[in-house]
Amino acid sequence: xxxxxxYRDEIAAILARYPVKRSxxxxxxxxxxxxxxxxxEEAMIEIAGILGLTPPQVYETVTxxxxxxxxxxxxxxxxxxxxLMCALVGSDSVIxxxxxxxxxxxxxxxxxxxxxxxxxxxxxxCGTGPMMQINDxxxxxxxEEKVDQILSDLRSTGSxxxxxxxFMWPEPTKT
Numbered sequence: 001x002x003x004x005x006x007y008r009d010e011i012a013a014i015l016a017r018y019p020v021k022r023s024x025x026x027x028x029x030x031x032x033x034x035x036x037x038x039x040x041e042e043a044m045i046e047i048a049g050i051l052g053l054t055p056p057q058v059y060e061t062v063t064x065x066x067x068x069x070x071x072x073x074x075x076x077x078x079x080x081x082x083x084l085m086c087a088l089v090g091s092d093s094v095i096x097x098x099x100x101x102x103x104x105x106x107x108x109x110x111x112x113x114x115x116x117x118x119x120x121x122x123x124x125x126c127g128t129g130p131m132m133q134i135n136d137x138x139x140x141x142x143x144e145e146k147v148d149q150i151l152s153d154l155r156s157t158g159s160x161x162x163x164x165x166x167f168m169w170p171e172p173t174k175t
Contacts, residue, residue: 003032003046011050021051025061029068038069066120074109074116076154079133083122086129090142094130095119097144101151114155 004011014027028050032043044058051058062068066079080086080095095117099105102115109116125131128140139150 003028003035003043004050006035007031015050022053025051025053025058026065029058029062033068036072038072066118072109073118074114076114076134077116077118079118079120079123081121081123081125081129081131081133082119083126085122085126086131089129091130093144094132094142094147097147098151101148115151 010031011028014024014031015021017027018024025047028047029039032039032047035043039062044062045055047053048055048058062070069077078098080091080098082091082095095106098117102110102117104110104115104117106117106119120133123131123133123138125138125140130142131138131140132142133139134150134154139146
């Protein structure tokens with residue numbers, strides 16, 4: 001079943017929010033990612049058709065933003081900021097610690113499918129580095145002890161701490 005068949009009403013509601021169809025690209029990509037945890041090539045082609053774009057136009061958006069996944073990720077997607085500010089305060093140490101604790105490097109997923117590690121550019125928390133984002137949550141001023149506690153908590157709570165669904169812009173108010 002295609003996205004447009006499965007989410008016909010949701011797609012229509014998203015498109016209705018924007019006077020220019022192309023503006024719905026990011027919300028539709030979120031919808032596609034919500035379906036499988038990543039955005040497939042088929043979904044990119046389908047979204048291009050819905051919006052009257054070429055598949056390369058959709059692909060360039062997916063590859064530009066680190067919030068979109070192009071391959072499956074673990075239940076907990078750990079994204080560590082590798083910008084200069086975080087590097088200066090120890091993000092390399094956090095990456096090494098996670099590698100030691102989980103046995104995975106950047107771009108890898110633990111054998112149990114629980115954790116995936118990615119390195120990303122600035123996550124806009126420069127004053128509280130080193131930091132990481134796990135799914136929708138920020139973890140700041142990281143130390144080895146904090147990382148150990150976070151990983152332990154995530155292992156023990158499973159998905160109960162995850163937020164439901166991606167951010168969606170609110171409906172515009174009528175004036």
